[in-house]
Amino acid sequence: MNTIVRSRGTVTIDVEACKGCELCVPACPPAVLTMSTPVNKKGYHYPELHPGCTGCAACLMVCPDYCFEVFRFEVPVETEVEA
Amino acid sequence: MTTATPTRALMEGSEALVRAAILADCKFFAGYPMTPFTEVLEHFAALLPDVGGVCINAESELEAVGMAWGAVATGERAATGSTGQGIALMQESFSEATLAELPLVIFNMSRSQGDYFQATRGGGHGDYRHLVLAPQDVREGVRLVQLAFHLADKWRNPVMLYGDYLLAHTQEAVTVEKVDLPPLPPKDWGVDGTTSGTGRSRTVTSLGVAKPGARPFGQEGKAQYIATKMAYLEREVRSESGYCDDAETVIVAFGSPAKFVKYAIAQLRDEGLRVGYVRPITLWPFPTEAVHAAAQGARVVGSFEISSGQMVDDVRIAVAGAAPVEFIGGVSSDHSGFGLGRLLDVDEVRERIRALHEGRPQPPVPGYEEFAYEPLPHQLAATPEVTP
Amino acid sequence: MSTIPLGPVIDTSRAPASGARVVEPQLPQLLFTNTHHLCPGCGEPLAIRSLAEALEDLGLVHTAICALGIGCYTSFGGTVDVEIVQALHGRAPSLATGIKRMRPDATVFTLQGDGDMVNEGLQEVLHTAARGESVTCVLLNNGVFGETGGHMTATSVIGQRTKNTIDGRDAAYHGYPILIGDLIARLEGAAYVARGSVHNAGSVARTKKMLRRAFETQRNRAGFSFVEILTMCPTGWFIPTGEGPDYLSSTLGEVHLMGELKADGVIRTTEELHAENVRKAAELDAQLARGGIED
Numbered sequence: 169m170n171t172i173v174r175s176r177g178t179v180t181i182d183v184e185a186c187k188g189c190e191l192c193v194p195a196c197p198p199a200v201l202t203m204s205t206p207v208n209k210k211g212y213h214y215p216e217l218h219p220g221c222t223g224c225a226a227c228l229m230v231c232p233d234y235c236f237e238v239f240r241f242e243v244p245v246e247t248e249v250e251a
Numbered sequence: 252m253t254t255a256t257p258t259r260a261l262m263e264g265s266e267a268l269v270r271a272a273i274l275a276d277c278k279f280f281a282g283y284p285m286t287p288f289t290e291v292l293e294h295f296a297a298l299l300p301d302v303g304g305v306c307i308n309a310e311s312e313l314e315a316v317g318m319a320w321g322a323v324a325t326g327e328r329a330a331t332g333s334t335g336q337g338i339a340l341m342q343e344s345f346s347e348a349t350l351a352e353l354p355l356v357i358f359n360m361s362r363s364q365g366d367y368f369q370a371t372r373g374g375g376h377g378d379y380r381h382l383v384l385a386p387q388d389v390r391e392g393v394r395l396v397q398l399a400f401h402l403a404d405k406w407r408n409p410v411m412l413y414g415d416y417l418l419a420h421t422q423e424a425v426t427v428e429k430v431d432l433p434p435l436p437p438k439d440w441g442v443d444g445t446t447s448g449t450g451r452s453r454t455v456t457s458l459g460v461a462k463p464g465a466r467p468f469g470q471e472g473k474a475q476y477i478a479t480k481m482a483y484l485e486r487e488v489r490s491e492s493g494y495c496d497d498a499e500t501v502i503v504a505f506g507s508p509a510k511f512v513k514y515a516i517a518q519l520r521d522e523g524l525r526v527g528y529v530r531p532i533t534l535w536p537f538p539t540e541a542v543h544a545a546a547q548g549a550r551v552v553g554s555f556e557i558s559s560g561q562m563v564d565d566v567r568i569a570v571a572g573a574a575p576v577e578f579i580g581g582v583s584s585d586h587s588g589f590g591l592g593r594l595l596d597v598d599e600v601r602e603r604i605r606a607l608h609e610g611r612p613q614p615p616v617p618g619y620e621e622f623a624y625e626p627l628p629h630q631l632a633a634t635p636e637v638t639p
Numbered sequence: 640m641s642t643i644p645l646g647p648v649i650d651t652s653r654a655p656a657s658g659a660r661v662v663e664p665q666l667p668q669l670l671f672t673n674t675h676h677l678c679p680g681c682g683e684p685l686a687i688r689s690l691a692e693a694l695e696d697l698g699l700v701h702t703a704i705c706a707l708g709i710g711c712y713t714s715f716g717g718t719v720d721v722e723i724v725q726a727l728h729g730r731a732p733s734l735a736t737g738i739k740r741m742r743p744d745a746t747v748f749t750l751q752g753d754g755d756m757v758n759e760g761l762q763e764v765l766h767t768a769a770r771g772e773s774v775t776c777v778l779l780n781n782g783v784f785g786e787t788g789g790h791m792t793a794t795s796v797i798g799q800r801t802k803n804t805i806d807g808r809d810a811a812y813h814g815y816p817i818l819i820g821d822l823i824a825r826l827e828g829a830a831y832v833a834r835g836s837v838h839n840a841g842s843v844a845r846t847k848k849m850l851r852r853a854f855e856t857q858r859n860r861a862g863f864s865f866v867e868i869l870t871m872c873p874t875g876w877f878i879p880t881g882e883g884p885d886y887l888s889s890t891l892g893e894v895h896l897m898g899e900l901k902a903d904g905v906i907r908t909t910e911e912l913h914a915e916n917v918r919k920a921a922e923l924d925a926q927l928a929r930g931g932i933e934d
């Protein structure tokens with residue numbers, strides 16, 4: 169069964185600036201950030217975004233490496249996700 | 252009396268120096284009371300508010316120099332001051348201020364000439380130098396204070412005025428008038444907040460940290476930059492010489508004692524003795540060339556200082572073997588330790604110069620026979636060699 | 640915690656082409672770059688971001704002068720577009736005093752760590768506060784000398800392991816921590832005293848408000864203002880970066896209690912601060928879950 173996940177916002181992530189501290193992952197209220205399997209040029213895992221972002225900016229507020237920029241959609245984007 | 256009175260008036264040295272500083276557009280002073288410097292602080296406190304300036308009675312010397320540092324960083328002329336122990340507390344800032352290129356002026360009213368090393372060798376960290384001006388009396392002090400502010404701005408470097416109890420406390424009839432000094436470029440480095448957020452925000456720092464567009468020094472580069480700057484500061488060397496053309500004996504002396512030396516030498520000249528003097532006006536840079544030149548035809552060179560002998564090291568470096576160098580001063584203070592003592596007496600000074608000239612032993616320093624150190628027997632025993 | 644099933648990874652390498660607006664830019668105006676050399680999981684960049692945003696929010700950008708202390712954060716001297724006067728370790732409050740007295744219209748603040756302010760320069764900040772100087776002192780407090788590699792400071796809490804309190808800070812041997820904010824709040828000249836934290840998004844938002852109030856205090860010439868900000872130092876605490884926020888709130892945060900310690904002349908009690916912290920945390924978490932902190 170598939171679910172429709174609504175994204176009210178999104179982010180850009182400067183993955184090369186990331187130092188892999190993972191603070192953004194538990195900070196994300198909808199829990200749609202996970203750490204990557206690949207590493208960046210410095211050798212750190214970095215966050216990846218999945219559908220469901222609300223644009224609340226919690227990730228940006230706790231990111232010591234200023235990796236995030238936060239956007240809000242005019243019309244929420246819907247993604248069909250396998251439950 | 253107005254602040255910048257051009258009329259001749261009787262006043263104590265501290266007041267004259269402070270009035271000269273205000274004439275030089277000094278707008279800020281912070282200090283912590285300590286004899287014999289205290290009256291400098293008192294006069295700044297009394298006079299600066301009248302010219303729109305600020306004087307803060309700081310809670311410590313550490314804070315006094317910090318406040319002056321902040322004021323100087325805005326591009327205003329500002330100063331601090333103290334004596335011996337207080338200067339020692341401030342020296343971390345003097346060295347750092349040199350590295351940060353801050354034109355800080357320091358009023359050091361010392362308790363004796365035993366702070367010559369402190370003033371000229373620093374005591375702060377790192378590879379730094381600052382100019383040291385040593386007036387012989389209040390009249391010259393008025394002029395050298397103005398020169399101090401000028402040189403500080405000219406080189407963006409701290410400048411210390413080295414005085415003493417006599418300079419600070421002697422009442423003299425003095426005219427505090429402006430010294431003509433050439434104009435200097437505007438201080439395009441001072442902070443006022445307006446360059447923040449413009450992409451060209453100013454930084455006043457001792458560190459090699461640089462913003463985009465600024466010279467990317469790094470720590471080594473900044474140290475090298477300052478090291479190569481110090482050589483230029485040596486151009487500001489100043490001294491006064493007298494009777495040196497045919498002198499067989501040359502005396503080197505600075506500050507208030509130099510005035511006594513000059514008077515004693517005039518007396519000895521009247522007696523027909525071929526004696527002369529060199530008076531360093533800048534203690535750093537030391538007038539090496541002037542002392543060396545004076546030593547060329549001399550039989551002997553003497554250093555008269557109210558200390559156990561500090562400047563004599565610089566005299567030896569300057570004379571460089573051209574003549575023997577003898578220390579003819581000594582430790583001598585008043586009962587409190589704040590003022591200059593019994594050795595600073597024209598008769599005492601004259602007889603010490605005469606003894607040197609005639610190749611006789613120096614007369615005893617008053618007090619030395621009574622209080623001379625007596626080593627304990629174990630101290631007289633030789634200490635064994637421990638180097639393998 | 641949400642139970643949204645994880646969908647595919649979204650391309651976050653570039654901004655959405657259309658149909659979206661920026662709600663939070665990557666960098667505040669006063670930061671030149673996001674590159675810095677502080678460790679992973681460090682809390683100091685979060686505090687510095689809040690500081691920059693507070694100045695921008697109040698329109699004080701072109702008045703700002705920072706007397707900068709010595710610590711890890713010193714490297715931001717090359718990164719922030721703010722006029723900097725670099726101080727010796729501990730001496731920034733005196734520099735700020737001299738600057739402010741000569742430039743009364745500028746917004747003058749210090750940025751110092753706990754080693755800088757509470758160890759080396761304790762008398763400086765106390766005297767400046769007592770004098771009621773119209774400056775803002777900002778303390779980044781992580782309870783450790785981060786730059787030297789994790790040594791005890793005057794704010795390290797009892798039991799805290801550092802390189803020179805290897806079995807934990809022992810009151811009988813090492814003495815007690817100084818609660819600097821509480822000390823300053825007692826001084827007549829201190830008009831606004833607050834302790835923030837950056838251990839989660841809600842506390843970052845509260846801290847930014849405290850910084851705004853402090854700068855407003857200075858703008859109104861109401862007296863000395865002080866904001867202490869608890870920051871993570873996983874390197875100096877010898878813990879994984881992800882554990883930093885919890886370690887902060889459960890150790891330092893339990894002793895150095897967050898909140899406005901003194902505002903409008905009123906000193907708040909520990910009980911009041913505790914109750915407020917519980918209430919605000921719930922409030923802000925709910926706002927974040929709804930989609931963002933309401934200003």
